[in-house]
Amino acid sequence: MIAEAGLAALWLAAAMALFQLLAGVLALRGQKALESAIAPAAVVQSVFVTVAFGCLVAVFARSDMSVMLVASSSNPAMPMLYKIAGAWGNHEGSMLLWVTILGLAGTTIALFERKLRADTKLATLAAQAAIALGFYAFLLIASNPFARLTFAVEPQGLNPLLQDPGLAFHPPTLYAGYVGMSAAFSFAVGALVTRNVSAEFARAMRPWILGAWIFLTVGITAGSYWAYYTLGWGGWWFWDPVENASLMPWLAATALLHSVTVLATRDGLRAWTIMLSVLAFSMSMVGTFLVRSGILTSVHSFAVDPTRGIFILALLGIYIGGALALFALRISTVTEGNRFDMVSREASLVINNLLLSVILVVVLAGTLYPLALEASTGSKISVGAPYFNATAGPLALILMVVLVIGPLLRWRRDDPRQLLDRVAVPVFAGAAALLLVALLGGKIGVLPLLGLVAATLVGAASLAPLWKRNLKRTPLFTYGMVIAHLGCAVSMAGMASDSAFTKENMVSMQAGETQAIGPFSVTLLGVRERPGPNFQSLDAVLSVRKGEGTPWEMIPQLHQFADQGMTTNQAAIKTLWNGQLYLVVGENTDGSHFLMRMWWKPFVTLIWLGGIMIAFGGGLSLIGRVRRDWWNNQWPWEWTRETAKEAAP
Template structure:
């Protein structure tokens, strides 16, 4: 019964989406406030209905209702409660419902917080949201109904893929979808602006908080996914350039570019059509990711069950959404008034450089991801493009951005003075060069790229702090003046500094892990010791234990450094009888500077076990960096100039600090 309520709620939401995508659009065209306000009501009601539907699905999973096909295929009564809940979105149908839930959540947020938006813009934006919701709910109702019943319920379910039974992955999709789907708002705003034929500073200011929120969610989601891969897949790596990982990374790159170019629109009224294009592309890449994961055109460890019929449906959605918006772009964008001019060496120039390289990087990743598909279609054979391609192309593309991201904020708008900016950063530059030199001596000449990476990380971390110090005139002015400046510095500036610091920390982690890790693979019997770098791993014992829905072999490693005990870690191999599958749980001890990482393979007491032991320098920094970046985004989001509902204050403030561009209203 509850499952049917969920199904009906979804159908009702579908009807509301149909209303939301048509009448408000017509109302905006005619200037009819009543019809435009309809969008607000339908967006809120739609969210309530989809929430009800989602609750019904979670309920079916929690109560192990095996008359629902989706529950049979993805759950089992012995599963811990957390994974019963996360099982609701650990499959194609349920994850689509989560996707639509977040989509309608964003719609409802625009409806309730967007009071300061011009009614036309809000109505059009919500109408576009309605179209997306309409398409995806239709997709669910016609090809992927999560509430499908079976006539004869089996005694128990088939369980959830054990790899997915993990706290890191349980919360990975909600964050990731928050990011993916959050970009739909930027997309809807961009399309609405194209319909109106007007892009101005105010528009950019409305779009930025949504993009920021989505960007934070996407960053955390990608970070969680990478963390999961690191400790669960047991390869000691954190990023595999798997098509599904790339599918989340490409929108992230475009969203990052969009965040930066929207600043130029807001402050200087320039790069307008480019920003619109980025907003369209960022969400298009999210949709593309959805298509790649679910249609089966690419093979991946993460892929959902594939079905050509679903593939055609999503492809159709893609063509309508992306093709439609880009057609509109081709028609309307040429007539957008180009705004302020600027020199190549200027704040705008720096942001444009950032945009250029981020977009090219995104296209490079896209090309590498799709290349096997191209060859397959052209019948040139099945290939897979591996990390060597991505490392060779993506890495070098990041170098200019990393170098420029410290200098850019020090340049003034319109025309900047690069020499004075660089002279401010002399200390960061010296440290970076020293870091490169030390790394080269330490690791030999063949390590030129890692050395540049280490230097870049030092450059970013120190340079970002120096940029803030320069802004508040630390040590150049009285303490009272510095304190006043610190208090007056907008939060978005702090946000930027924190996020850039996060990039530096992340970069240090990536370089440390990839270039300087120590790995040791061997057969070990109980009591044997192996030296890994300056640590000694001793296999202390291997015991069998019974988990809630698995049996495990747990290896206890004692790690010592010299004579002192560092830690004892447990590495497990788990066997899930219901799913007939194995997983590994790496044993990890983290010092702040390195991860000591142990994995146990097959073996027995008499023959010994295969063990893989790693020292991964700076690996925890990858996730610290990601979290710092997301915190930076949140701090920036709390800036009152961006806070929704405070437009008049922001106007005054903007006037007092900088001349605002003409046309802002």
């Protein structure tokens, strides 16, 4: 019964979305009576879809094996957390989560958006309904998560790699980010339809972009750490097509975040900001398509049939193609925004946008060109880390240089000579770092070396906007910016340190043997076998010590899942203040010897710490902006001038 109720709720949600779309279109054409029905429709729609999602979680929690999806991707023996998270560990369920977040985003706009002009808000909600409707259709027609079992399926259980707390956290946050970008998209469509591209519009849209961007940042950071500890090879980013699919919306959203600031503060970059809003959501859709069409080879791919691919591709064509056509037709009626000087905050943000966009093009080209080449000529090539590091790496370094200068520039127009004074301290810090690494770091690659220098430079420069300021009166969003930029420096330092200083040792060990890794010595005390809830575990008990210090125990595990005939590595990770020791046990080679993979990764944790700082900074900005608008209830125009004054150093 729960499954049927879920399906019914999904149909009702779809009907509500249809009503919301039609009412929105009619209201914009002058049917004033319908205006007041649209926001409630959005709320009711989200209630229905949330109920549907709740039903899906319920059938998974209860292990209702008569539902096809549960039978094919869950297992009653799994711990409850994975049973629940398993609801979105498959194509249909994750798609339902997708539309649920979409519905909730629509409701949030309907209830909390107060700054947007009324007609633009109507158009925005109608656009949101149009997106939702397409995805409801996709679920109901091509991916029904509630279908009952009509023939016996081999129970697969959940892929062991996904049986991890990461599954409970990573997909929902990432989807909230992906789908949150639909808000920016709908805002942009709403603005185009009602010809309302203005600073005021930008200020209304900004918190939504910030919110989605925070989720994307957290989702990517979490996914990277999950891959790092779960795959057992010490890597944290593989330039896998699906990782790229999450990076691309993030790059577009980061560019958008900066351009919308120019639009909000200086009323410039009107067309470009609209363009980026469409682009950011396009990239989310492209990501969804890539994962679900089976078009690319990736560890993330769901097993899917091509008809679903055609369906999502059609949606992509309708929404993105439609929005871009609307853009081309309407944007020329939008007058050009304010002008700005070569040496100004705006100019640096434009260059930031240029570089982020080119990095996006690099990632897009590297991800899709092999596909295009194979489809057109049949030749197969692979594009991976060597390409992306060589192309996106230098661009990211240049971006870091812009990040040093940008926040120190005044809006409107600045004096280049004064700028030199302001960058003196960061440049000095960078030079010191260069010297230090050159003297102490030994022989390291050019890119990691420049990365460390850039990180120091940015780290010092990112604090500069707080220099000589009354810290109590500094607005929260300035702190947000400072922390987010500092996070970039921290993350880059971690990446550079990992690639420059990581020590690796792969050995074959027997009990009692000691091996060295970096400054540590690792002794294999013994190996024991132990049953887990739905797997058999091989635990290697290791004693680790640094020099003559107190030893501690580390227990890497090898889990064998009989259901899937799969083996997963559970790395043992010891986090120290200056890095992580990462130990993995492999197979037994000859009865007494065990393979052991060991890494010492100095400061690798900074990568994710930086990611969290970036998201936290975004959070502070968001709170700062929203609190300012709501509590002070000031007119946007007043606080713009104030912001401009305050934001300048």
